């Protein structure tokens with residue numbers, strides 16, 4: 414390594430400073446000059462280091478960054494782990510999806526995105542109901558199972574915060590207990606993405622956990638109303654618990670057609686109570702990205 418690291422701590426002020434000083438490397442005179450005194454080796458680009466790189470972070474910034482990295486790792490590995498260990502966690506179609514069919518038919522909704530489709534239980538139901546449905550999920554493990562379970566449907570792997578579909582493609586989006594598995598910034602991005610991929614007057618059916626849920630007080634709060642280690646097979650991934658006001662704020666560019674709250678036995682563990690928001694909302698015109 415050609416980087417000498419010099420850590421000086423100033424904990425009295427609550428500040429920790431790292432100082433990295435690059436030493437002249439043996440390959441310094443090889444390669445070609447790009448800018449000033451830094452020369453990359455054509456073979457080993459990692460030798461390309463600025464002469465002096467100083468990073469100064471407060472202790473709380475370091476803790477936040479480490480914590481964010483931990484969350485990110487959980488998000489990537491999180492649901493794959495769940496599906497590897499449990500295969501199909503939910504097999505029966507969700508009640509809200511059964512109810513939605515009538516609503517979608519009445520509102521001439523044909524092309525639907527099942528966002529966070531998991532192993533495809535709802536995708537399959539909508540497909541059999543005559544809808545033109547497409548499933549997406551961040552977990553490749555879930556999608557492998559979904560592809561086996563549901564014939565004739567296209568499944569795409571992408572995170573909710575960055576959907577790989579063109580603007581205005583779908584008449585409807587269903588998002589059943591997915592949006593809650595993100596940090597607040599991810600949730601905001603996902604709502605923007607839902608808005609983007611819906612055609613004007615397209616409709617979203619959303620179901621998310623509420624702050625009335627018994628899991629709300631479990632685990633560790635990592636952000637406002639967001640907890641990890643709340644128990645259950647997916648307890649280690651972030652769970653965000655929504656308030657009514659928050660949903661209204663997140664979906665302010667939608668016309669909320671219906672927003673209802675219910676408390677019922679959990680689908681995964683009937684011994685514990687789940688509290689859920691269910692919302693139908695229509696994309697309105699006028700949001701500029």
Ligand SMILES: C[S@@+](CC[C@H](N)C(=O)[O-])C[C@H]1O[C@@H](n2cnc3c(N)ncnc32)[C@H](O)[C@@H]1O
Pocket residue numbers: 492493503507528529530531532533534535549550551552555571572573574588589590591594595
């Ligand atoms: C509780 S399961 C619900 C699955 C499905 N909607 C259902 O009702 O059967 C949550 C799903 O959200 C997916 N998910 C979690 N975080 C996601 C993200 N950032 N982007 C897309 N999907 C995500 C998980 O992989 C998992 O399949």
